[in-house]
Amino acid sequence: MxxxxxxxxxxxxxxxxxxxxxxxxxxxxxxxxxxxxxxxxxxxxxxxxxVIGYLHRCHEKLGETLTYVQYPSIASKTDYVAAMTSELTYVAAVEKVGKVEVPKRAQYLRVLVAELQRVASHCLWLGTWCLDMGGALGGGATVFLYAMREREMILDLFEALTGARLLYGFHQVGGVRYDLPAGWAETCRQTIDFVAKRLDEYQAMLEGNAFFLVRTQGVGVISRELAQELGVSGPLIRGSGVNYDVRRAEPYSSYQDFEFRIPVEAAGDCYARYRVRMQEFRESIKIVRQVLDGLPEGPISSRPGVKSVGQVRVPKGEGYARVEGARGEVGCYLISDGSPKPYRMKWRGASFSNLAALPHILPGHKVADVVAIMGSVDPVFGEVDR
Amino acid sequence: MTHLIVAFVLLNAIILVVAYITLLERKFAARMQSRIGPYYVGWPHGWLQPIADALKLMLKEDVVPTLSDRWVYNLAPLVFLLPCMLIFATIPFAPGLGLADLNIGVLFFLAVSALEIVGLFMGGWGSNNKYALLSAMRAVNQIISYDLPFIFAALVPVVLAGSMQMSAIVVAQQGLFGWFVFYPGIGQLAFLAYVIATIAAENRVPFDILEAESELVAGFRVEYSGMKFALIQLGEYAHLVGTSFLGALLFLGGWLGPGPTWLGPLWFLLKAVLVFLLVTWVRWSFVRIRVDQILAISWKLLLPATVILLLATGFVVAAGFGRGA
Structure with missing residues (x-):
């Protein structure tokens, strides 16, 4: 034998x-x-x-068996690294189908957590990407631990706000579930100032590092045409020179009220994607500051507090809501038959579409570049496999 | 007989130094990354952590893959460890304190240290694992490429001192700013080349493509467990410590230092640790570079540079600026 x-x-x-x-x-x-x-x-x-599908959890079927009240806290498990945007996408779809009004304060709070979430998610991306390139026993681990430290600070904010650190259950149909606790805004300001300061350090550490540059520049180029053909979104398409951001293309949740820039880089390589994300960090921090400055008073939800799981009913109809997540356009398509549960629900995961670029750009590169390119795509498999 | 006793003591001392230098590296890396590092085993500051690690590895199951090439697989750790230990044979830790102060000490060191590649490749091949095989291929590429600049850089002090005997090289570095690292121009460049080549020859980040845990999981030792893994790890660190000692000896004046003579070995150890920390500092600040880039750095930059440096040293010595007796 x-x-x-x-x-x-x-x-x-x-x-x-x-x-x-x-x-x-x-x-x-x-x-x-x-x-x-x-x-x-x-x-x-x-x-x-x-090959994908190892983390398939029947999310779309699950969406049909859970009510509009139950599912938002499960929705956070699709993209668990940016749970806030996943939840937001689902409730936005429900609100679109049900034509539910969302109070201004709730909209601002949604923007606040979504942008904080983007910062936290990008921190994780930066750390793991450098870990991919630098190894668990090397400079990559150093960046990883630094970035995780900042991510922890934002998770602390979320914990103070919702009581959870990873899967929040913050959003609900018609608004949000929790208002800011006393003193939270001040802590938030300090945290983002701190993160902004640290970002400069990382940028100096990485962009002044010749080894980092040779590993990322000219590696894994996604051309503008390929990016548009494959429907990639988020930092990937902006790294390929396409100025596309859902927050600007189709503003939701009062994004039109805020001043921010959409960073675009033309090169399409790993370094361009890195540059885009590093600038997004700063833009997100800018938006958070604006939200904290201009947070209106008022109710945080247009619906009363949840008393039973079947409480929210949505009239017959269908709709698609999309949100700019940390990894790109997250979409949710919903068909309602008038019952407390959706008739059909479909996710558009940003990572899923972004991952489609891999077989096109990997051939011709060395094995070491495979992990660097994969890290620069920043896939989260909860969102790919759902 | 005396040689046997000295060898026994030396071997155990090396193993102890290697064990504790891993702790030093972990503490150093932890500080760089704003962590604490090992702390609770041997409170405070994890003084017993290396011992605990060794005991743990001894207790681990020894897994031999069914389809491995058994002889090659089982022999590889020993073949790897042997040269890594042998390199200490010619290093004098103080005048007269060493196993054998050969008159070709540096040559012996360089020749034996290059043998580690055999064990490495045996491990990679014998494991019958694709990651290990790829890593073994990279190992041969890289270590052969970097052994040349390493040797040329190490030969600069040899030429300056006019001797291959390690004690003679140290003696040639006596006096204020007599260390070869202070030799104008040549000394600094040679030391820099030596450190770079050391990092690469020891396959540490940013040149650790052999291990490359984010691509090749753990490279050539992916299938090893228990004591065999410990032997490989021991060999790797022993080799690095040996190279650090050589660096301290060639460039930093070995056991020379202020104070009474019996402080000599301590000075030597301190300088070796300094070289080690230099390598470690680089390791924990850079990302890994690609195999083609590594080879390009060696063949296009480091090798020509060290050859020119060696030639220049030859001219300088011929012009009468050597330090030889």
């Missing part, structure tokens, strides 16, 4: 030029549960077969 098995393995190894290598789903930089079957010619990737 031993001899037989040995023979098979040798065919796999010694076969003419190509080596079939499996990366994931159990792999240090699989970002969860991604599996890439790489065909290698020496160190160079000749072809890649991207």
């Amino acid at each position: 031993d001899v037989e098995a040995r023979k098979i393995v040798e065919v796999g190894y010694g076969g003419n030029e190509r080596l079939l290598m499996n990366m994931g789903p159990q792999h240090p930089s699989a970002h969860g549960v991604f599996r890439a079957i790489l065909q290698l010619e020496g160190e160079t990737v000749a072809a890649v077969d991207a």
